[in-house]
Amino acid sequence: MPTLFSIGTLSHATGCKVETIRYYEKIGLMPEPARSEGGQRRYHRRHQERLSFIRHSRELGFTLEDIRELLTMREQHGCADDIARRHRDAVQNRISALTALRNELDRMISECGDGQPGECRVIEVLSDHGQCLTDHSG
Amino acid sequence: MPTLFSIGTLSHATGCKVETIRYYEKIGLMPEPARSEGGQRRYHRRHQERLSFIRHSRELGFTLEDIRELLTMREQHGCADDIARRHRDAVQNRISALTALRNELDRMISECGDGQPGECRVIEVLSDHGQCLTDHSG
DNA sequence: TTAAAAAGCTATAGTGACTACAGGTTCAAG
DNA sequence: CTTGAACCTGTAGTCACTATAGCTTTTTAA
Numbered sequence: 353m354p355t356l357f358s359i360g361t362l363s364h365a366t367g368c369k370v371e372t373i374r375y376y377e378k379i380g381l382m383p384e385p386a387r388s389e390g391g392q393r394r395y396h397r398r399h400q401e402r403l404s405f406i407r408h409s410r411e412l413g414f415t416l417e418d419i420r421e422l423l424t425m426r427e428q429h430g431c432a433d434d435i436a437r438r439h440r441d442a443v444q445n446r447i448s449a450l451t452a453l454r455n456e457l458d459r460m461i462s463e464c465g466d467g468q469p470g471e472c473r474v475i476e477v478l479s480d481h482g483q484c485l486t487d488h489s490g
Numbered sequence: 491m492p493t494l495f496s497i498g499t500l501s502h503a504t505g506c507k508v509e510t511i512r513y514y515e516k517i518g519l520m521p522e523p524a525r526s527e528g529g530q531r532r533y534h535r536r537h538q539e540r541l542s543f544i545r546h547s548r549e550l551g552f553t554l555e556d557i558r559e560l561l562t563m564r565e566q567h568g569c570a571d572d573i574a575r576r577h578r579d580a581v582q583n584r585i586s587a588l589t590a591l592r593n594e595l596d597r598m599i600s601e602c603g604d605g606q607p608g609e610c611r612v613i614e615v616l617s618d619h620g621q622c623l624t625d626h627s628g
Numbered sequence: 629t630t631a632a633a634a635a636g637c638t639a640t641a642g643t644g645a646c647t648a649c650a651g652g653t654t655c656a657a658g
Numbered sequence: 659c660t661t662g663a664a665c666c667t668g669t670a671g672t673c674a675c676t677a678t679a680g681c682t683t684t685t686t687a688a
Contacts, residue, residue: 358655358664358665359664359665360663360664360665369646369647370664370665371646371647371648372645372646372647374666374667375645375646375647379645388654388655388665389654390653390654390655390665390666391653391654391665391666392653392654392655392664392665392666393665393666401617404617404619405616405617408616408617408619408622409616410645412591412594412595412616413588413591415644415645416644416645417644422612422613422616425610425613426613426616426617429610430610431602431610431612431613432610432612432613432616433599433602433610433612435612436595436598436599436602436612437599439595440592440595440596440599443588443591443592443595444592446588447585447588447589447592450551450581450584450585450588451585453550453551453581454578454581454582454585456550457550457574457577457578457581458578460574461571461574461575461578464569464571464574472563472567472568472569472570472571474560474569474570474571474573474574475560475563475564475569475570478543478546478547478550478560478564478570479539479542479543479546479564481542481546484546496635496636496684497635497636498634498635498636507675507676508635508636509675509676509677510674510675510676512637512638513674513675513676517674526636526683526684527683528636528637528682528683528684529636529637529682529683530635530636530637530682530683530684531636531637548674553673553674554673554674
């Protein structure tokens with residue numbers, strides 16, 4: 353790979369779409385790169401590393417605001433322990449909620465086969481929260 | 491509760507915010523209700539039942555487009571088995587992905603304590619996908 | 629009865645994290 | 659030198675709401 357490369361090459365190298373790269377630049381997550389004489393963006397390795405970091409963080413579910421913090425930590429050689437821990441807890445909560453949900457869906461689906469034709473358990477349960485074992489009031 | 495009631499009363503009865511009720515009407519998920527002489531919305535029990543159905547479905551994670559289908563099924567006394575099954579699979583996939591994620595976060599966090607001061611495992615792993623045990627390439 | 633407060637109205641813009649489009653320009657290959 | 663792929667900017671759309679501004683109507687208390 354040459355020293356300076358295009359947005360398409362950066363896209364290919366990181367798996368991040370061209371539009372998304374430009375979007376990250378617009379919101380200040382990626383720095384403005386150099387430009388060719390004709391005005392096209394020209395990146396180098398530092399950009400690629402930063403973008404890979406961003407994409408990897410996104411894949412692990414961090415928000416762009418989290419990532420802003422993570423990038424600062426990275427630059428200052430600080431520790432991102434607390435951000436990671438906070439995120440871990442949020443992920444765990446989401447897992448718990450979704451598991452309860454899946455159990456309820458399983459129950460609805462399995463009981464549906466038993467009903468008379470024209471009587472759908474799924475619709476019934478959705479119509480009447482009293483029939484629902486899951487607490488999703490909050 | 492009287493036969494006809496206001497949007498605020500409907501909101502209170504269903505736990506659905508006033509703005510959200512108006513939004514559902516705008517996108518055609520809730521029918522246009524009667525109006526008072528002064529132009530305020532006046533609902534009755536049928537509206538409340540429909541809105542409860544919608545909210546309960548949302549709490550179980552169905553999209554508004556899913557719910558449009560579910561409402562049709564409900565009106566036609568059809569079975570929503572397939573919609574529920576499809577959704578169950580989507581939820582299960584999400585759980586699997588999030589569980590892998592949480593494991594990776596746990597690993598990052600636990601290994602962070604072992605590093606020298608100034609060396610954060612979290613940042614390291616985020617910088618280098620090769621150090622990551624989780625497959626989140628797709 | 630009347631004044632104030634609460635609740636309602638419409639229309640519009642904002643959220644997060646992109647994605648898609650229109651209509652033009654630049655670049656690299658043949 | 660021509661063609662076509664890749665690039666540019668700017669704007670609008672996605673989902674499922676939420677929030678705001680600036681009004682009008684309804685309800686409650688004095």
